[in-house]
Amino acid sequence: MTKPLVAIRSVSKNFGEFQALKSVSLDVWPGEVMCLIGASGSGKTTLLRCINQLATIDAGGIWLDGELLGVREQGGKLRRLSEGEIARQRLKTGMVFQRFNLFPHKTALENITEGPTQVQGRKADEVRAEAIELLRRVGLAAKADWYPAQLSGGQQQRVAIARALAMKPMLMLFDEPTSALDPELVGEVLAVMKQLAKSGMTMMVVTHELGFAREVADRVVYMDQGAIVEQGRASDVLGAPREARTRAFLSAVI
Amino acid sequence: MKPAPALADGFPDLSGMQIAREPHWFRWLSAALIVIVLAAIARAFAGGQIEWSYVGRFLTAKVILEGIVNTMVMAVLAMALGIVLGIVVAIMRLSPNPVLKSVAAGYTWLFRGTPLILQLLLWFNLALVFPTIGIPGLWSARAVDVMTPFLAALLGLGINQGAYTSEVMRAGMLSVDIGQYEAAQAIGMGRLRALRRIVLPQAMRVVIPPLGNEFIGMVKATSLASVIQYPELLHNAENIYYANSRVIELLIVAGLWYLLVVSILTPLQMLLERRFARGILRLAR
Numbered sequence: 012m013t014k015p016l017v018a019i020r021s022v023s024k025n026f027g028e029f030q031a032l033k034s035v036s037l038d039v040w041p042g043e044v045m046c047l048i049g050a051s052g053s054g055k056t057t058l059l060r061c062i063n064q065l066a067t068i069d070a071g072g073i074w075l076d077g078e079l080l081g082v083r084e085q086g087g088k089l090r091r092l093s094e095g096e097i098a099r100q101r102l103k104t105g106m107v108f109q110r111f112n113l114f115p116h117k118t119a120l121e122n123i124t125e126g127p128t129q130v131q132g133r134k135a136d137e138v139r140a141e142a143i144e145l146l147r148r149v150g151l152a153a154k155a156d157w158y159p160a161q162l163s164g165g166q167q168q169r170v171a172i173a174r175a176l177a178m179k180p181m182l183m184l185f186d187e188p189t190s191a192l193d194p195e196l197v198g199e200v201l202a203v204m205k206q207l208a209k210s211g212m213t214m215m216v217v218t219h220e221l222g223f224a225r226e227v228a229d230r231v232v233y234m235d236q237g238a239i240v241e242q243g244r245a246s247d248v249l250g251a252p253r254e255a256r257t258r259a260f261l262s263a264v265i
Numbered sequence: 266m267k268p269a270p271a272l273a274d275g276f277p278d279l280s281g282m283q284i285a286r287e288p289h290w291f292r293w294l295s296a297a298l299i300v301i302v303l304a305a306i307a308r309a310f311a312g313g314q315i316e317w318s319y320v321g322r323f324l325t326a327k328v329i330l331e332g333i334v335n336t337m338v339m340a341v342l343a344m345a346l347g348i349v350l351g352i353v354v355a356i357m358r359l360s361p362n363p364v365l366k367s368v369a370a371g372y373t374w375l376f377r378g379t380p381l382i383l384q385l386l387l388w389f390n391l392a393l394v395f396p397t398i399g400i401p402g403l404w405s406a407r408a409v410d411v412m413t414p415f416l417a418a419l420l421g422l423g424i425n426q427g428a429y430t431s432e433v434m435r436a437g438m439l440s441v442d443i444g445q446y447e448a449a450q451a452i453g454m455g456r457l458r459a460l461r462r463i464v465l466p467q468a469m470r471v472v473i474p475p476l477g478n479e480f481i482g483m484v485k486a487t488s489l490a491s492v493i494q495y496p497e498l499l500h501n502a503e504n505i506y507y508a509n510s511r512v513i514e515l516l517i518v519a520g521l522w523y524l525l526v527v528s529i530l531t532p533l534q535m536l537l538e539r540r541f542a543r544g545i546l547r548l549a550r
Contacts, residue, residue, distance in 0.1 A: 063451060065447050065450060065451070094455050094456060095455060098450070098453045098454065098455050099453070101450065101451065101452075101453050102453045104451075105451070106447075106448075106451035108444060108447070108448065108451075110444055112442070112444035112445060112447060112448035113448070114445065114448070114449075114463055114467075115467065116466050116467055116470075116541075116543050125452065125462065126452030126453060126454075129454070129458065129462060130452060130453040130454055130458070131453070158543070174452065175451070175452075178452055178453065
């Protein structure tokens with residue numbers, strides 16, 4: 012029997028007094044596309060950031076590909092991993108940010124090759140060929156030598172997706188990838204994500220694009236106030252929500 | 266209500282009319298005043314007790330040229346030491362490790378809190394504290410032999426500069442968006458690699474104008490090393506006027522050289538700024 016790629020068990024996270032995550036448990040299966048929806052402050056972005064350890068959890072555990080993240084059991088206690096070990100664990104995930112966060116002093120191509128050459132120590136010409144192929148996949152082969160400031164928001168986000176894919180991650184995390192975009196640029200980014208979903212990539216997508224969720228997601232998870240309220244097939248959660256809070260959220264959004 | 270006409274009447278067409286030139290009387294008047302004041306100052310100096318022929322003769326004297334070379338060598342080396350120290354201390358200051366943080370803060374406090382000339386004198390007179398210095402069992406020497414004017418000036422100026430540069434560097438690193446650190450971490454970079462590859466190159470764009478300023482300050486601060494016998498420009502000019510008593514003439518010679526060097530440095534700084542503005546200025550293709 013297959014195992015979940017991500018297993019989240021009783022994870023809590025506080026920012027001072029504010030409880031961002033309240034004992035959240037969730038499994039993500041290999042090849043699954045999961046959309047996380049909910050109001051801002053519901054904890055969906057925090058959950059994503061905990062999975063690639065940009066935020067550290069206060070309680071519970073997250074296993075990625077069977078490996079416990081951030082800590083190690085030793086003599087009945089948990090010990091934090093070193094920075095280097097955490098960096099190694101991060102290589103299994105690719106992250107796409109709401110504000111793209113491309114490196115402005117590097118061209119589109121250099122943004123993509125930076126990780127594979129500098130972190131993974133791979134050969135420059137081999138990485139370059141892969142990067143050009145990735146740019147072609149996101150429809151930006153002609154923009155390889157352009158700087159981020161010369162690209163539109165949608166193009167920047169597609170480069171950012173290519174940059175994350177260049178590390179050959181097992182899991183792609185998308186944190187509201189289209190929220191910072193002008194409406195007419197949303198489609199091109201969603202198209203790249205759909206194509207990625209079709210290729211079998213495991214994806215967790217925090218999004219407000221319910222149309223995308225309905226079309227692409229295998230599972231939709233609705234979160235509110237740091238907890239999972241309802242989850243299930245996209246058609247069920249979005250079409251016939253069982254929980255009153257889900258219904259209230261959906262009627263407010265649509 | 267009647268439908269509104271396409272354009273209302275009473276607003277004549279102004280296209281084709283030119284905007285009249287302003288006379289700017291006050292600008293002309295103030296410029297004329299300044300020219301008069303400058304001319305008066307020039308006349309006073311021309312008639313004052315200055316032998317301008319000495320200025321011309323000593324401007325390219327061998328000792329003066331050696332002095333300017335020593336000044337530039339010291340300024341470049343001390344600034345290099347200052348920048349290296351500044352980057353290291355700024356990184357320590359921003360580290361999560363409280364020991365590193367305190368050491369960095371203490372360093373800045375100590376070397377920014379005392380006059381530069383006092384630090385130069387302390388380094389130069391180190392032999393009074395430690396007659397011999399060295400590594401026990403490996404190497405030792407008399408401090409007076411090791412602590413030459415050159416080394417004392419380099420340490421004094423460079424270490425002092427590091428304290429100021431660290432604050433410039435820290436400001437530069439803080440100016441880089443936190444999302445850049447996160448994006449670097451997300452592709453598996455550790456803290457130091459993210460700083461070196463992603464954050465520092467972007468911080469450079471912000472720190473070059475203040476660093477250029479600091480370097481111009483450093484060129485002039487080397488003149489303080491004249492008190493510890495380092496043969497830089499001012500020291501050599503002084504040595505000449507001790508012999509021939511042409512004090513003002515030689516001070517003018519030194520002043521002209523400092524002005525010339527600083528005038529050359531300013532466009533160089535602009536070239537550097539352009540280099541590090543990569544991806545920011547090159548918007549149009």
